[in-house]
Amino acid sequence: MVDIIVCLKQTADVNQVRPHPETLEPQLGQAPRKISDFDLNALEEALRIKEKHGGRVVAVCVGHDIQQLLIREALAMGADEAYVVSDPRLEKADGLVTAETLAALIKKIGKWDLILCGEASLDESAYQTGPRLAEIFNIPHITYAVRAELEDGGIKVWKAMEGGIHVVKASLPAVLAVGLEINTPRLPSLLMIRAASRKPIHEVKLSELGLSEEQLTPAVETLQVKALKVERRRITLEGEPEELAQKLAEILVQEGLVKK
Amino acid sequence: MSSDIPVRETYRLMPPGTDVIMYIVLIPFAALFLYGIYRRVRVYGVEWPELFRDFPTRMGNLVRYALLQRKVVREKTAGAMHLLIYSGIIALLIATTLVFIDYDILRNFNQSILRGQFYLFYEAIFDFMGLLLLAGLAILLYRRFIARERRLRWKDEYLLIFLGLFFLGITGYILEGLRLYIAPRPWGSWSFVGKAVSDLFAAFSLDLGAALGAYRALWWAHALVTFTMVALLPYSSLLHVLATFGNAYFSALRDPNPGKMPTPFRIDQLDPETAEIKLGARSVDDFSWRQRLGLDACTDCGRCEAACPAFASGTPLSPRMIVQKLREEMWYSKDKMDGGARDLFAAGIIEEDEVWACTTCAACVEACPVLISPLEYILEMRRALTLEGKLDKRKTTMLTNLSRLYNPYGLPQHEREQFLQELRSMGVKTLAENPEAEYLYWIGCASSYDARSREIVRSMVKILQAAGVCFAILGEEELCTGDPARRIGEEGRFQELALTNIELFKNYNVRKILTHCPHCFNTFKNEYPDLGGNYTVIHHTQLIGELLRSGRIKPKRPLAERLTLHDSCYLGRINGIIEEPRMIINSVAGDRFVEMQRIGRRSFCCGAGGANYWYEVKRENRESVIRLNEAMNTGASTMVVECPYCLQMFNDATRIVGAEEKIKLKDISEVVAETLE
Numbered sequence: 001m002v003d004i005i006v007c008l009k010q011t012a013d014v015n016q017v018r019p020h021p022e023t024l025e026p027q028l029g030q031a032p033r034k035i036s037d038f039d040l041n042a043l044e045e046a047l048r049i050k051e052k053h054g055g056r057v058v059a060v061c062v063g064h065d066i067q068q069l070l071i072r073e074a075l076a077m078g079a080d081e082a083y084v085v086s087d088p089r090l091e092k093a094d095g096l097v098t099a100e101t102l103a104a105l106i107k108k109i110g111k112w113d114l115i116l117c118g119e120a121s122l123d124e125s126a127y128q129t130g131p132r133l134a135e136i137f138n139i140p141h142i143t144y145a146v147r148a149e150l151e152d153g154g155i156k157v158w159k160a161m162e163g164g165i166h167v168v169k170a171s172l173p174a175v176l177a178v179g180l181e182i183n184t185p186r187l188p189s190l191l192m193i194r195a196a197s198r199k200p201i202h203e204v205k206l207s208e209l210g211l212s213e214e215q216l217t218p219a220v221e222t223l224q225v226k227a228l229k230v231e232r233r234r235i236t237l238e239g240e241p242e243e244l245a246q247k248l249a250e251i252l253v254q255e256g257l258v259k260k
Numbered sequence: 261m262s263s264d265i266p267v268r269e270t271y272r273l274m275p276p277g278t279d280v281i282m283y284i285v286l287i288p289f290a291a292l293f294l295y296g297i298y299r300r301v302r303v304y305g306v307e308w309p310e311l312f313r314d315f316p317t318r319m320g321n322l323v324r325y326a327l328l329q330r331k332v333v334r335e336k337t338a339g340a341m342h343l344l345i346y347s348g349i350i351a352l353l354i355a356t357t358l359v360f361i362d363y364d365i366l367r368n369f370n371q372s373i374l375r376g377q378f379y380l381f382y383e384a385i386f387d388f389m390g391l392l393l394l395a396g397l398a399i400l401l402y403r404r405f406i407a408r409e410r411r412l413r414w415k416d417e418y419l420l421i422f423l424g425l426f427f428l429g430i431t432g433y434i435l436e437g438l439r440l441y442i443a444p445r446p447w448g449s450w451s452f453v454g455k456a457v458s459d460l461f462a463a464f465s466l467d468l469g470a471a472l473g474a475y476r477a478l479w480w481a482h483a484l485v486t487f488t489m490v491a492l493l494p495y496s497s498l499l500h501v502l503a504t505f506g507n508a509y510f511s512a513l514r515d516p517n518p519g520k521m522p523t524p525f526r527i528d529q530l531d532p533e534t535a536e537i538k539l540g541a542r543s544v545d546d547f548s549w550r551q552r553l554g555l556d557a558c559t560d561c562g563r564c565e566a567a568c569p570a571f572a573s574g575t576p577l578s579p580r581m582i583v584q585k586l587r588e589e590m591w592y593s594k595d596k597m598d599g600g601a602r603d604l605f606a607a608g609i610i611e612e613d614e615v616w617a618c619t620t621c622a623a624c625v626e627a628c629p630v631l632i633s634p635l636e637y638i639l640e641m642r643r644a645l646t647l648e649g650k651l652d653k654r655k656t657t658m659l660t661n662l663s664r665l666y667n668p669y670g671l672p673q674h675e676r677e678q679f680l681q682e683l684r685s686m687g688v689k690t691l692a693e694n695p696e697a698e699y700l701y702w703i704g705c706a707s708s709y710d711a712r713s714r715e716i717v718r719s720m721v722k723i724l725q726a727a728g729v730c731f732a733i734l735g736e737e738e739l740c741t742g743d744p745a746r747r748i749g750e751e752g753r754f755q756e757l758a759l760t761n762i763e764l765f766k767n768y769n770v771r772k773i774l775t776h777c778p779h780c781f782n783t784f785k786n787e788y789p790d791l792g793g794n795y796t797v798i799h800h801t802q803l804i805g806e807l808l809r810s811g812r813i814k815p816k817r818p819l820a821e822r823l824t825l826h827d828s829c830y831l832g833r834i835n836g837i838i839e840e841p842r843m844i845i846n847s848v849a850g851d852r853f854v855e856m857q858r859i860g861r862r863s864f865c866c867g868a869g870g871a872n873y874w875y876e877v878k879r880e881n882r883e884s885v886i887r888l889n890e891a892m893n894t895g896a897s898t899m900v901v902e903c904p905y906c907l908q909m910f911n912d913a914t915r916i917v918g919a920e921e922k923i924k925l926k927d928i929s930e931v932v933a934e935t936l937e
Contacts, residue, residue: 013664016672032664077649186649187656190663190752191539194532 002055002113002150002172004046006079007102007133009036010063010070011123019227026225028123035070038118040077040185042178045148046116047078047186053150056080058109062101064091068201069193076188076196083109087206094218095128101216102129103136104209112173114155119143119177126220130177141175142168146182266447268374268382270363273439273475279363282483289487296494297502300556303590305549310513318509325631326508332629337407338561341399345425348393352432355386383451387436391453393429397422411562411580417496418560424489431482433457438475442468503556504630510550511631518622518635519834520786521746524643527755539751540643543601544590547640555587557630564624564634569865569887574880575617579624579634585609586637604641615641616655617877620747620870621829626861639749646749654875659750662757666739667705668874673736676708679717680735686721690735691768697732699798700770702784704777705740706904712911713904716776719933720800726936727812729803731774737764741783744871755791758783762793776800776929778830778903779869785835799831801902804932805840808847815848815935821924822852823931824896826887826910827863828903836861841902841928848935854894864890868905884913891923898924900931 012031020027035043046057059079061071066086075082083105090101106112115134120127127143134141146165147158155174159166160181188196206216237247252258271278324330329346333339362374374382400422403409437457440448449455461471493499515522524539541547544555564579565571571578589601589609604610615638624634645651651659661670691700701720707713724731742757765773773795775781785797807813823845831837838860845853858864867883888910891899901907907925914920 015670016665018672018674034664184651184653184656187646187651187659188649189539189647189750190527190756191530191537191647192649194527194530194752195535195537197532 005112005115006043006046007117008039008061009121011036024226036122042116044183044185072196075199076192081200083202094220096219099132115175134175139173140170143177145178266379289491292491304552318512322509326505344392344396351389380450387453411566500559507554507557518625519782523790539647541640542644545601554632558583563627567623567627569883570617577614577617619865619872621865642749658874668744669709671709689732691732694732699731699772699774701731702775704780716927719929722933727807741780743779743783748871772796778828782830801840821898822896823849823898824894825900833861856890866906866909868909884909888913
């Protein structure tokens with residue numbers, strides 16, 4: 001029996017984000033929102049652990065303008081209940097603020113053995129929240145997990161690192177940050193999503209968490225984000241395959257894309 | 261009784277009291293038979309109130325397909341075989357029943373029907389019918405051991421059934437021969453086969469005492485084998501003789517159109533607080549009683565398998581094995597009488613890829629001689645898998661695309677802006693701009709997002725404008741019909757899309773929908789009515805055909821190339837639109853139109869249907885390549901299609917086999933548009 005907390009972030013669906021035609025700034029507010037892909041992998045992994053070992057899976061979500069329907073999708077996947085903090089003050093939250101808020105929320109939930117989260121978020125890709133959370137609780141954390149198994153009261157994790165897979169173990173409680181390769185998240189059918197309205201979603205006010213002004217102030221200030229405007233060069237090569245390969249190779253070397 | 265009037269002499273050569281002993285011996289066999297039937301009916305869980313609904317339709321199906329075997333005889337050899345065995349057995353059953361009536365009933369009233377002219381006729385006719393049985397069995401041996409038809413499976417049970425039938429056929433004649441040898445009758449030659457057998461005994465001067473001994477032994481053997489076969493009927497494949505009648509009768513409970521999936525609930529009428537979350541089938545108990553009964557009608561004939569494109573492509577799917585495995589599971593696993601049945605997937609009975617490989621082309625439904633729909637079992641199992649949601653990446657992605665972007669391609673709505681702009685420049689209006697338009701021209705996702713399929717729209721617009729048809733499109737408001745969601749088993753998502761579309765159509769007061777996609781066509785026409793959307797739905801082949809017939813468009817430039825036509829499953833087999841495309845091609849190509857071998861209702865799927873376009877199943881070959889080769893074998897330089905998915909599948913196939921130069925792919929509207937310029 002392992003009780004697991006899964007942290008979910010609601011982000012803009014980056015596939016549907018369009019840059020502003022003039023400023024080239026991504027119009028995040030106009031894109032539909034979704035649960036960050038990595039976090040769905042974390043939830044799926046938690047559910048698989050639950051299916052194998054039993055226990056409870058609690059989803060936690062902090063941010064601004066949290067959409068109930070997306071939380072219900074998580075419950076439809078199989079989470080037992082959800083805790084939500086939705087506050088406009090969290091709109092500019094960075095990894096620091098998010099981790100502080102999540103930690104304060106998790107402290108209210110009670111007993112847990114494992115925290116699962118995505119290794120990064122779909123929109124900002126900062127890779128901060130998981131490790132920061134572990135530091136706050138002063139427990140071990142393992143990132144870039146591509147496989148995880150509970151073993152002798154601890155957790156054994158396969159970590160994807162440059163140049164190979166590291167296999168590591170940690171005692172519980174711990175924080176595990178998972179990558180996209182770890183699983184394919186199950187897709188809740190619409191019928192399940194409707195039925196998930198029977199599961200509890202607890203709304204917690206930011207003010208109830210007792211966070212200080214410092215804890216709620218982002219450490220990072222984003223100055224500007226712009227879409228890259230890339231024009232393709234549309235070079236057409238003609239000739240026999242052998243010649244074409246030769247010409248292509250020359251161009252690649254010329255452009256410095258391949259070293260001779 | 262005087263011996264000069266021909267008369268049936270029942271038990272003449274048997275010791276007195278044989279009749280009584282025989283009936284006593286029959287009791288346990290009859291009991292076994294009745295218990296077997298009772299047990300089957302219990303396993304099905306028949307809902308009795310449904311028994312007589314729609315009686316005339318049901319009886320019609322029963323007479324046509326069970327009694328007269330209209331679909332069985334569609335195949336020559338197999339049909340002849342079955343018809344011979346079937347009529348032989350039925351005849352022999354009638355013969356025995358007549359004896360029963362004559363001896364066990366009428367005799368008690370000093371009456372007899374088996375005498376005089378009628379009796380002679382009886383002997384001759386049933387001697388002949390016995391030969392039919394043996395001829396049928398001979399064809400059976402031919403198919404198994406000489407023609408070696410690949411689809412015929414071996415089970416020891418089948419050998420025993422064959423031996424039983426063969427034994428009954430042969431011993432019937434031997435008994436008759438012995439009887440006529442021991443007690444010759446002047447009318448003996450009316451039993452022409454029996455007489456020939458008795459002449460054979462005479463030629464060998466068989467000892468009379470030995471003959472009588474053999475007669476009595478064989479008489480009992482014949483009786484016991486008959487009893488055994490009857491007793492085992494509900495426990496073996498022989499049960500099909502009853503189950504097919506039941507299945508034909510109750511098949512009316514299923515929609516006759518395999519393109520219409522049943523609507524198990526209405527998502528807009530479901531109370532999420534109380535509704536039971538159950539959909540599809542994960543065990544044989546989850547199917548309806550009619551579906552369980554249908555499993556018993558399966559004779560393992562393999563016609564569905566021979567017709568199945570997924571099987572031909574070397575995927576794990578065989579519709580026959582689906583039905584056979586479910587049937588076996590129903591028979592041998594725990595049934596309703598002793599607790600729940602097993603989970604089909606967890607127990608390894610059905611592999612997930614078996615149900616995913618199905619293109620829902622309905623070739624199996626068309627092929628089944630006894631009105632089983634392997635497709636309906638497959639679709640119910642898909643629903644159960646999708647409800648659980650543990651799908652692979654590609655299926656998950658497609659469904660996510662449908663829920664987030666409202667199209668299965670996963671392209672944002674704005675991807676088609678440029679194309680819509682182009683259509684606007686051609687003079688095409690949206691319904692918002694032209695609310696009075698006669699037709700809503702539904703573009704469909706394929707032609708909205710796939711560059712090649714957009715050509716179909718350009719051609720259609722040309723044709724519609726040439727004919728002066730008043731139409732409009734939805735433009736950016738167009739979403740997916742929901743077909744891929746429904747076919748993959750995501751009923752809720754399908755209904756959500758369908759209800760959104762229906763609401764939109766209501767706002768625009770849409771009455772007639774024109775579409776060039778057979779899948780959109782089928783969904784609007786057959787599936788939207790269940791959700792309250794009733795429209796006149798027209799496929800572009802139908803409209804183009806009508807425009808040609810009425811002379812509103814006239815081909816000016818005849819085509820020079822040889823054309824062949826691929827019938828799309830959802831248009832031809834499933835919705836019966838077979839003549840229109842041929843009329844169109846004939847009017848633009850005349851005698852340069854060549855047909856493939858498998859056409860119309862027997863056409864072969866391109867491999868994209870049933871959402872298969874969106875995911876992969878392990879396979880050895882591709883449906884599209886098999887079919888493309890059939891098209892190339894006609895010598896045609898253009899393969900005409902009626903479906904944007906067929907178009908994409910065959911375009912890929914030409915690249916796979918390197919035939920891009922040999923054969924061109926065109927939608928039927930493109931062919932017509934070319935002739936207009």
